[in-house]
Amino acid sequence: AQSVTQLGSHVSVSEGALVLLRCNYSSSVPPYLFWYVQYPNQGLQLLLKYTTGATLVKGINGFEAEFKKSETSFHLTKPSAHMSDAAEYFCAGPNFGNEKLTFGTGTRLTIIP
Amino acid sequence: DTGVSQDPRHKITKRGQNVTFRCDPISEHNRLYWYRQTLGQGPEFLTYFQNEAQLEKSRLLSDRFSAERPKGSFSTLEIQRTEQGDSAMYLCASSFVETQYFGPGTRLLVL
Numbered sequence: 001a002q003s004v005t006q007l008g009s010h011v012s013v014s015e016g017a018l019v020l021l022r023c024n025y026s027s028s029v030p031p032y033l034f035w036y037v038q039y040p041n042q043g044l045q046l047l048l049k050y051t052t053g054a055t056l057v058k059g060i061n062g063f064e065a066e067f068k069k070s071e072t073s074f075h076l077t078k079p080s081a082h083m084s085d086a087a088e089y090f091c092a093g094p095n096f097g098n099e100k101l102t103f104g105t106g107t108r109l110t111i112i113p
Numbered sequence: 114d115t116g117v118s119q120d121p122r123h124k125i126t127k128r129g130q131n132v133t134f135r136c137d138p139i140s141e142h143n144r145l146y147w148y149r150q151t152l153g154q155g156p157e158f159l160t161y162f163q164n165e166a167q168l169e170k171s172r173l174l175s176d177r178f179s180a181e182r183p184k185g186s187f188s189t190l191e192i193q194r195t196e197q198g199d200s201a202m203y204l205c206a207s208s209f210v211e212t213q214y215f216g217p218g219t220r221l222l223v224l
Contacts, residue, residue: 032211043215090155103155
């Protein structure tokens with residue numbers, strides 16, 4: 001079964017600094033991967049989606065992610081952090097043979113003014 | 114496109130009571146999913162419907178949990194004889210193909 005691992009349960013960056021949130025998937029190449037964002041007491045909002053093809057994926061709010069097969073990674077980046085980016089971020093991928101998503105444990109992003 | 118909606122948004126109940134949650138998916142989506150999220154964790158899959166057929170249930174879904182999607186539109190998730198360990202956020206998602214869109218969730222607190 002597919003699994004995803006998020007390194008770093010908490011990440012703090014200064015406003016205007018680069019945001020880098022890490023996600024690695026298990027060795028089987030997934031047909032698709034997602035990043036979702038969750039604000040306090042809310043559901044998950046889709047940030048971006050990777051499907052087989054383009055390895056650099058652009059999402060909403062200035063986020064992008066690069067799929068690197070050689071590193072089994074799908075890290076999320078944003079060039080310049082904004083206070084409104086403070087939230088929890090989840091990487092997710094499919095379990096082969098069925099429809100459910102497997103989520104990482106999440107990374108809480110804090111923005112320092 | 115009005116998005117996925119869930120009702121209620123919050124529920125407080127006493128241990129042993131039954132609760133029912135409702136999810137209304139995006140109208141053209143034939144797939145509907147339920148997940149549970151506890152504090153500090155990612156969502157965990159509970160069950161999945163394609164149209165009205167329940168195609169998969171997680172081992173997390175004990176006999177006290179039941180889900181239905183009677184006409185392939187909205188879905189309900191019922192928890193009988195609630196326990197304190199059931200306290201969590203219950204998330205519903207829907208999809209037409211692979212991308213799942215989530216509702217705002219129902220936060221359950223069992224006292």
